[in-house]
Amino acid sequence: MRTSISATATLALLAGCSSGSDSSADADGDGEITQAEMVSEMESAGEMAMQPGMWEQTIEFTEIDMPGIPENMQDMMRSQMGASMTMQHCLSAEDVSRPDPDFFGGEGQENCTYEDFDMSQDSMRMRMTCDGGEGTMVHMNMNGAMHGDSFTMDIDNRVSGVPSGDMTMKGTVTGRRIGEC
Numbered sequence: 001m002r003t004s005i006s007a008t009a010t011l012a013l014l015a016g017c018s019s020g021s022d023s024s025a026d027a028d029g030d031g032e033i034t035q036a037e038m039v040s041e042m043e044s045a046g047e048m049a050m051q052p053g054m055w056e057q058t059i060e061f062t063e064i065d066m067p068g069i070p071e072n073m074q075d076m077m078r079s080q081m082g083a084s085m086t087m088q089h090c091l092s093a094e095d096v097s098r099p100d101p102d103f104f105g106g107e108g109q110e111n112c113t114y115e116d117f118d119m120s121q122d123s124m125r126m127r128m129t130c131d132g133g134e135g136t137m138v139h140m141n142m143n144g145a146m147h148g149d150s151f152t153m154d155i156d157n158r159v160s161g162v163p164s165g166d167m168t169m170k171g172t173v174t175g176r177r178i179g180e181c
Contacts (some may be wrong), residue, residue: 042087049153051148052093055103056178059155060084061171068164081169090181104142104173105130124151136161142173149177 006042064078097119101112104126113132119125124146130138137160144153152174159167 022158030053030131043141047097049148050091050099050151052096052176052178052181054088054179054181055091055175056086056088057104057132057175058084058086059171059173061155061169063168063170065168066162066164067166088178091177092181101128101130104128104140105138119146124153132159134161144172151175 013079015020035080057178060083061081062163064074064081066074069077091099091103098117105128106110112128114126114128116125116127122145123143125141125143128140130140132138139158139160142153144151147154152172155169155171155173157169159169
Protein backbone atom coordinates (compact mmCIF):
# COMPACT_ATOMS: atom_id res chain seq x y z
CA MET A 1 0.00 0.00 0.00
CA ARG A 2 1.12 3.57 -0.59
CA THR A 3 1.16 4.32 3.14
CA SER A 4 3.92 1.75 3.68
CA ILE A 5 5.92 3.38 0.89
CA SER A 6 5.52 6.76 2.62
CA ALA A 7 6.62 5.24 5.91
CA THR A 8 9.60 3.60 4.20
CA ALA A 9 10.59 6.90 2.57
CA THR A 10 10.32 8.69 5.91
CA LEU A 11 12.42 6.03 7.65
CA ALA A 12 15.03 6.22 4.89
CA LEU A 13 15.22 9.98 5.31
CA LEU A 14 15.61 9.64 9.06
CA ALA A 15 18.23 6.91 8.66
CA GLY A 16 20.21 9.11 6.28
CA CYS A 17 20.07 11.92 8.82
CA SER A 18 21.09 9.79 11.80
CA SER A 19 23.98 8.07 10.03
CA GLY A 20 25.76 11.37 9.55
CA SER A 21 25.79 10.96 5.78
CA ASP A 22 24.81 13.72 3.42
CA SER A 23 21.11 13.44 2.72
CA SER A 24 19.48 14.96 -0.31
CA ALA A 25 16.53 15.76 1.97
CA ASP A 26 18.64 18.26 3.92
CA ALA A 27 18.31 20.84 1.15
CA ASP A 28 19.85 23.71 3.08
CA GLY A 29 22.70 21.56 4.46
CA ASP A 30 22.18 22.63 8.07
CA GLY A 31 22.23 19.05 9.37
CA GLU A 32 18.50 19.02 10.19
CA ILE A 33 15.67 17.88 7.99
CA THR A 34 12.66 20.15 8.33
CA GLN A 35 9.08 19.15 7.61
CA ALA A 36 9.19 21.15 4.36
CA GLU A 37 12.39 19.37 3.29
CA MET A 38 10.83 15.99 4.11
CA VAL A 39 7.70 16.79 2.07
CA SER A 40 9.89 17.95 -0.84
CA GLU A 41 11.93 14.73 -0.68
CA MET A 42 8.77 12.60 -0.62
CA GLU A 43 7.38 14.50 -3.62
CA SER A 44 10.59 13.93 -5.58
CA ALA A 45 10.50 10.23 -4.63
CA GLY A 46 7.05 9.94 -6.22
CA GLU A 47 5.08 10.27 -3.01
CA MET A 48 2.94 13.29 -2.34
CA ALA A 49 2.13 14.16 1.24
CA MET A 50 -0.30 16.81 2.28
CA GLN A 51 1.42 19.62 4.12
CA PRO A 52 0.68 19.98 7.81
CA GLY A 53 -1.22 23.07 8.93
CA MET A 54 -4.70 24.56 8.89
CA TRP A 55 -6.83 23.38 5.98
CA GLU A 56 -10.03 24.88 4.68
CA GLN A 57 -12.43 22.54 2.91
CA THR A 58 -15.52 23.39 0.90
CA ILE A 59 -18.16 20.76 0.13
CA GLU A 60 -20.83 21.33 -2.48
CA PHE A 61 -23.46 18.77 -3.41
CA THR A 62 -24.77 18.99 -6.97
CA GLU A 63 -27.07 15.93 -7.00
CA ILE A 64 -29.28 14.84 -4.11
CA ASP A 65 -31.80 12.00 -4.34
CA MET A 66 -34.17 11.37 -1.42
CA PRO A 67 -36.71 8.66 -2.27
CA GLY A 68 -39.90 8.53 -0.23
CA ILE A 69 -39.84 12.23 0.66
CA PRO A 70 -42.46 14.57 -0.87
CA GLU A 71 -41.07 16.69 -3.71
CA ASN A 72 -41.67 20.04 -1.95
CA MET A 73 -39.67 18.84 1.07
CA GLN A 74 -36.95 17.51 -1.22
CA ASP A 75 -36.68 20.91 -2.90
CA MET A 76 -36.32 22.62 0.47
CA MET A 77 -33.67 20.11 1.62
CA ARG A 78 -31.81 20.36 -1.72
CA SER A 79 -31.59 24.14 -1.39
CA GLN A 80 -30.16 23.81 2.14
CA MET A 81 -27.79 20.95 1.34
CA GLY A 82 -26.90 22.29 -2.11
CA ALA A 83 -25.33 25.42 -0.65
CA SER A 84 -21.60 25.03 -0.18
CA MET A 85 -20.35 24.27 3.32
CA THR A 86 -16.92 25.41 4.45
CA MET A 87 -15.02 24.09 7.45
CA GLN A 88 -11.48 24.14 8.80
CA HIS A 89 -9.33 21.34 10.18
CA CYS A 90 -5.81 21.22 11.56
CA LEU A 91 -3.61 18.54 9.96
CA SER A 92 -0.68 17.48 12.13
CA ALA A 93 2.75 16.54 10.78
CA GLU A 94 2.14 12.97 11.98
CA ASP A 95 -1.00 12.68 9.84
CA VAL A 96 0.21 14.07 6.49
CA SER A 97 0.50 10.69 4.76
CA ARG A 98 -2.84 9.40 6.10
CA PRO A 99 -5.09 12.08 7.59
CA ASP A 100 -7.56 10.96 10.23
CA PRO A 101 -10.84 9.98 8.50
CA ASP A 102 -12.70 12.71 10.40
CA PHE A 103 -10.53 15.23 8.50
CA PHE A 104 -12.58 14.39 5.37
CA GLY A 105 -15.87 13.59 7.11
CA GLY A 106 -17.25 17.10 7.29
CA GLU A 107 -19.33 18.83 9.93
CA GLY A 108 -21.46 16.37 11.89
CA GLN A 109 -19.65 13.41 10.33
CA GLU A 110 -17.31 12.43 13.10
CA ASN A 111 -16.60 8.79 14.03
CA CYS A 112 -15.44 7.93 10.51
CA THR A 113 -13.38 4.90 9.50
CA TYR A 114 -11.54 4.14 6.25
CA GLU A 115 -12.40 1.08 4.22
CA ASP A 116 -9.89 2.06 1.54
CA PHE A 117 -7.33 4.85 1.36
CA ASP A 118 -4.76 5.51 -1.36
CA MET A 119 -2.79 8.72 -1.73
CA SER A 120 -0.01 8.66 -4.28
CA GLN A 121 1.74 11.22 -6.44
CA ASP A 122 -1.06 13.52 -7.55
CA SER A 123 -4.17 11.46 -6.78
CA MET A 124 -6.19 10.46 -3.75
CA ARG A 125 -8.90 7.82 -3.42
CA MET A 126 -10.81 6.80 -0.35
CA ARG A 127 -13.87 4.95 0.82
CA MET A 128 -15.05 5.55 4.35
CA THR A 129 -18.05 5.18 6.60
CA CYS A 130 -19.19 7.76 9.14
CA ASP A 131 -21.66 7.21 11.96
CA GLY A 132 -24.29 9.89 11.36
CA GLY A 133 -26.02 9.23 14.67
CA GLU A 134 -29.57 8.05 15.32
CA GLY A 135 -29.01 4.89 13.30
CA THR A 136 -27.78 6.57 10.12
CA MET A 137 -24.52 5.69 8.38
CA VAL A 138 -22.85 7.80 5.71
CA HIS A 139 -20.91 5.77 3.12
CA MET A 140 -18.49 8.09 1.29
CA ASN A 141 -16.51 7.49 -1.90
CA MET A 142 -14.05 10.22 -2.89
CA ASN A 143 -11.64 10.36 -5.83
CA GLY A 144 -9.56 13.21 -7.14
CA ALA A 145 -6.39 15.19 -7.59
CA MET A 146 -4.11 16.11 -4.72
CA HIS A 147 -1.14 18.42 -4.33
CA GLY A 148 0.84 19.19 -1.19
CA ASP A 149 -1.24 22.27 -0.43
CA SER A 150 -4.60 21.58 -2.15
CA PHE A 151 -6.97 18.87 -3.35
CA THR A 152 -10.17 18.48 -5.37
CA MET A 153 -12.25 15.32 -5.16
CA ASP A 154 -15.55 14.08 -6.49
CA ILE A 155 -17.87 12.79 -3.76
CA ASP A 156 -20.43 10.01 -4.06
CA ASN A 157 -22.26 9.51 -0.74
CA ARG A 158 -25.01 7.15 0.32
CA VAL A 159 -26.84 7.71 3.61
CA SER A 160 -28.41 4.52 4.99
CA GLY A 161 -30.69 4.13 7.99
CA VAL A 162 -33.01 6.93 6.92
CA PRO A 163 -36.68 5.90 7.48
CA SER A 164 -37.73 7.00 3.97
CA GLY A 165 -34.95 5.00 2.29
CA ASP A 166 -31.30 5.45 1.34
CA MET A 167 -30.36 8.95 0.25
CA THR A 168 -27.62 9.61 -2.32
CA MET A 169 -25.60 12.79 -2.68
CA LYS A 170 -22.96 13.65 -5.29
CA GLY A 171 -20.72 16.67 -5.48
CA THR A 172 -17.20 17.95 -4.92
CA VAL A 173 -14.94 18.76 -2.03
CA THR A 174 -12.03 21.14 -2.42
CA GLY A 175 -9.38 21.78 0.16
CA ARG A 176 -6.48 24.15 0.52
CA ARG A 177 -3.88 24.78 3.16
CA ILE A 178 -4.44 28.27 4.59
CA GLY A 179 -1.62 28.51 7.16
CA GLU A 180 -0.32 27.15 10.43
CA CYS A 181 -2.59 25.64 13.09
